[in-house]
Amino acid sequence: MSQNALLRSVKGLGIPGTARKEDKKSRLKVASPALERERRHDHDYPNRRGANPEFQIPKDHFAMRNGVHCAGVHLIIDLHGARRLDDIEHIEATLRRCVEASNATLLHIHLHHFQPSGVSGVAVLAESHISIHTWPESGYAALDVFMCGSADPDKCIPVLREAFAAKSVGVNELLRGRKEA
Numbered sequence: 398m399s400q401n402a403l404l405r406s407v408k409g410l411g412i413p414g415t416a417r418k419e420d421k422k423s424r425l426k427v428a429s430p431a432l433e434r435e436r437r438h439d440h441d442y443p444n445r446r447g448a449n450p451e452f453q454i455p456k457d458h459f460a461m462r463n464g465v466h467c468a469g470v471h472l473i474i475d476l477h478g479a480r481r482l483d484d485i486e487h488i489e490a491t492l493r494r495c496v497e498a499s500n501a502t503l504l505h506i507h508l509h510h511f512q513p514s515g516v517s518g519v520a521v522l523a524e525s526h527i528s529i530h531t532w533p534e535s536g537y538a539a540l541d542v543f544m545c546g547s548a549d550p551d552k553c554i555p556v557l558r559e560a561f562a563a564k565s566v567g568v569n570e571l572l573r574g575r576k577e578a
Contacts, residue, residue: 458524458546459576468574469525469545476538476557478564482531483514491560492520495527498552501544524548536564543573 460469481487485508496503501522508518514534520527525543532538538561542550558566 459574460545460547462572465572466576467572469543469572470550471571471573472540472542472550472553473569473571474540474542474554474557475567476540476561476563476565477567478536479531479538479561480536481561482536482538483510483516483533485510485516487560488516488518488529488531491556492518492527492529494556494560495542495553496520496522498556499542499544499549500552501548522548527553538563 460467462470489506489508492506501524503520504523505521506518508516510516515531517530522544524545528541530539540557542553544550554566554568557563
C-alpha cells in the first residue's frame, strides 16, 4: 500500500532540555544550549551557595497535581464533531498554540498527511509531547497531551475545542509515575 505523504517538521530548535528562551517570531519557548548551561548552574542547585555542584542533588522535574507528586500529567483527549482535521497547516498552528498556552518548550514538530485524508503527528516537548491522530471523514481526533514540570496540559483543552470547533470534548487524566508515600 503506497501513501502520498506530506511531512512537515521543525528542526534545529536547540538541544533537549528545560532551559527556555522566547522565540520572537512564534512567541514559543525553545531550548537553548547557552540558557541550558546557565540554568544548570543557577537553578538546578538551589542549595549550592558556592558548593561544588557535583555533590548536590539537582531539582527534579516531576509534576504536582492535586497534592500528588508524579512524573507528569497525561491527558487523553477525544474530539467529536470536529472540523479542519485534514488541514495540516491548521493542525501545526494549533499544536504551536497549545505549546504556548501550556507554557511548554517546543523541541520539534513532525506531521504526516495521509492520502486521501487524515493527519498524524507529534509536537515533541522538553516536558514530553502532544500527539494527534485525525479521522476527518468521521469528525474525530484523538490526542495525547503529556507534560511534566510546571507546564500545564489543561491549557490545551480550550485551544483544541476552539481550533477544531469540536461539538464534544472528552478528557481522561492519568498521573504517570506516581510517587507512592
